[in-house]
Amino acid sequence: MQGCRKKYPRKNNRKEREWALRPKLYGFNQATPLYLSELAPTRWRGAFNTGFQFFIGIGVVAANCINYSTARVPWGWRMSLGLATVPAIIMTIGAFLIPDTPNSLVERDRIDEARNALRKVRGPTVDVEPELQQLIKLSQLSKAMEKESVRTIVEEQYRPQLVMAFVIPLSQQLTGINIVAFYAPNLFQSVSFGNDSALLSAVILGLVNLASILVSTAVVDRFGRRFLFIVGGLQMLLCMLAVAIVLAVESGVHGTENISKGNTILVLVLLCFYAAGFGWSWGPLCWLIPSEIFPLKIRSTGQSIAVAVQFLTVFVLSQTFLTMLxxxxxxxxxxxxxxxAVITIFIILFLPETKGIPLDSMNAIWSKHWYWRRFMVKGQVSRDNHPMTS
Known part of the structure; x- marks a missing residue:
């Protein structure tokens, strides 16, 4: 739809259609990372969740290609909008075919189904009984505790997770990635690209981002989450500073209508490096971290908060970026x-490494952190600290 923006005469209606899709997207974005985290073996959890971002990237590239292909067709915006029904139909049908996670089946006392689900995802030759018994034990502990409510997540012992549920998705959007993605055609038109070239540049950015997500899938469970956050953050920081310097030198404080062709290409290259840095760090990790840090009793609530914060931030920034530019x-x-720069420093100081930590043992990492340990309840940590076979 973004590629057809200038061909659609009623801007408000376009906004209405775009935001009508967001409740459905919210549901999928909330459920999918949780589903993958609960289903994946511990040693592959990062790669599974990174795959979620990879397929989001495929969708972005496909949408940009469609926009580029239909840009010269008078009714092309209708085709772009209508083709969104294809993945929606696929996702709806797929939802009926995928199994429930063993965790959710155990929570509903469907033990035999949970055993079968474990055998299906772990393989027929793997002994799933130790993992199943661990899930049953955790479920019993969870049911023995106070029933989950919205207020549960604001208890002091869950302060670290709650802060991350706000800061991680907020910070992802404050890197500027969705602003670049939403308004890539406008950005490149403003730096001397024509309409078609601007749409093609958005496709290029999407392909670069997609390739970098593949890199993240390969290394996230080897080097860890903090390493990718920090190195990716530094890469994006340098690229953003370089873009600002190029535009400042070329167009000055007041700006000019066009900049030189050489600097236009340089801006594109810098934004490609920026997209690559995001693709193997903040892109997939924003979905991975919130899905794995919460205890079972508040996991769904925590992920819902993280997704809500992300969508709200996207809305605010997308409404203000062009005015700011x-x-x-x-x-x-x-x-x-x-x-x-600020959020990279935050990651260095406040985010512990979660690589290779079973979901049911995640509370232990907060109890060892120099700052967050002051909020942890010792009894809660010991109850949650039961390693799971994976």
């Missing part, structure tokens, strides 16, 4: 560069 010119990129 028009008024502050290169300063808009300095704004996002500053946030990238």
């Amino acid at each position: 028009c008024h502050f010119k290169f300063g808009a990129f300095l704004f996002y560069a500053s946030w990238i």
